[in-house]
Amino acid sequence: MPLLIQELAETELLRQVSDDILKQVLAHAEPLGFSPGEVLLSPEQDNKHIYLLLSGTLTVHFDSPDSPVIREITEGFSVGEMSIIGDTAPSAYVKAKGFCRVFPIHRDFLLELIHNAQPIAYNLLRLLTQWMKANTQKIINDQVQISELTNQANIDGLTGLYNRRWLDNALPRILSQMIGIGQPLCVLVIDIDYFKKYNDLHGHQGGDIALIYMGNVVRSNIRPYDFAARIGGEEFMVLLPNTNLTVGIALAERIRQETENQVIAHPDGAAMPSITVSIGIALSDASSTSKSLFSAADKQLYSAKQSGRNCVKY
Numbered sequence: 001m002p003l004l005i006q007e008l009a010e011t012e013l014l015r016q017v018s019d020d021i022l023k024q025v026l027a028h029a030e031p032l033g034f035s036p037g038e039v040l041l042s043p044e045q046d047n048k049h050i051y052l053l054l055s056g057t058l059t060v061h062f063d064s065p066d067s068p069v070i071r072e073i074t075e076g077f078s079v080g081e082m083s084i085i086g087d088t089a090p091s092a093y094v095k096a097k098g099f100c101r102v103f104p105i106h107r108d109f110l111l112e113l114i115h116n117a118q119p120i121a122y123n124l125l126r127l128l129t130q131w132m133k134a135n136t137q138k139i140i141n142d143q144v145q146i147s148e149l150t151n152q153a154n155i156d157g158l159t160g161l162y163n164r165r166w167l168d169n170a171l172p173r174i175l176s177q178m179i180g181i182g183q184p185l186c187v188l189v190i191d192i193d194y195f196k197k198y199n200d201l202h203g204h205q206g207g208d209i210a211l212i213y214m215g216n217v218v219r220s221n222i223r224p225y226d227f228a229a230r231i232g233g234e235e236f237m238v239l240l241p242n243t244n245l246t247v248g249i250a251l252a253e254r255i256r257q258e259t260e261n262q263v264i265a266h267p268d269g270a271a272m273p274s275i276t277v278s279i280g281i282a283l284s285d286a287s288s289t290s291k292s293l294f295s296a297a298d299k300q301l302y303s304a305k306q307s308g309r310n311c312v313k314y
């Protein structure tokens with residue numbers, strides 16, 4: 001028997017299928033090759049094929065192709081059955097772990113095969129799909145719960161930004177990644193001016209509202225791959241990977257101006273005055289450490305405060 005027919009015969013889907021049917025399947029398509037990391041299935045793309053895995057390993061991920069591996073698919077098994085039998089988009093991302101060879105079978109052809117050969121097979125597949133969906137849902141729920149718990153520990157409850165705990169873990173990691181690829185990490189330390197007075201005038205609740213507004217200004221000005229954390233009462237830090245000083249200064253200026261122009265509403269409906277911020281900026285180099293970078297930015301923040309506040313220093 002030619003190698004490919006043998007390979008097809010050994011897949012879970014085509015087990016104990018007659019040679020005639022195997023030949024029909026073989027004539028229907030060509031095997032496809034996937035390189036490590038290449039995505040076969042994604043919830044964003046309609047799927048019309050079941051893919052029989054002839055060699056290699058595939059991984060299944062829920063939130064994105066880079067989220068944790070939920071399941072590994074090994075030789076002989078297939079992917080895509082749930083989406084083609086249920087006629088829905090795939091519920092997960094499937095990507096190649098190493099080099100993979102897969103054999104695609106189009107949905108229409110598969111249904112034809114099932115109906116002609118054994119109608120009961122379709123029912124079995126439908127049942128299997130229901131089981132798999134239930135299992136998948138359970139795994140999704142578990143995963144969501146785990147990531148919510150992890151997030152809670154790293155998120156500031158008032159602003160929704162990362163907290164100090166997150167920063168202490170993440171800053172050394174992000175910095176060493178940037179040093180590793182020879183790119184700078186630009187760091188902004190942002191501190192609200194005269195916040196004690198603001199609290200005294202508008203109450204602690206009024207101060208909290210101002211902090212929430214501040215969090216929103218920071219969040220809405222950073223790029224998807226930047227990070228923002230509330231690292232103290234009225235102090236924030238923004239990490240800008242792969243960013244030079246010019247871009248960092250422009251972003252800091254934008255945050256400073258937007259903060260100054262915000263109209264802040266107290267929960268009782270009264271408008272409160274805007275706040276202002278002082279911002280210190282530092283840029284990493286090959287010899288930077290978290291501590292040295294932090295203290296360089298802090299030094300610039302101190303200089304901004306000394307220069308009258310509501311300004312950016314670098």
Ligand SMILES: Nc1nc2c(ncn2[C@@H]2O[C@H](COP(=O)(O)OP(=O)(O)OP(=O)(O)O)[C@@H](O)[C@H]2O)c(=O)[nH]1
Nearest residue numbers: 191192193194195196197199204205207208233234
């Ligand atoms: N409303 C509110 N206030 C907070 C929170 N955390 C810290 N603060 C207040 O922030 C104020 C910080 O005051 P200071 O450190 O003296 O600094 P400042 O008045 O902002 O003065 P400069 O930084 O020198 O411009 C204190 O009054 C804290 O009570 C919080 O979660 N909510």
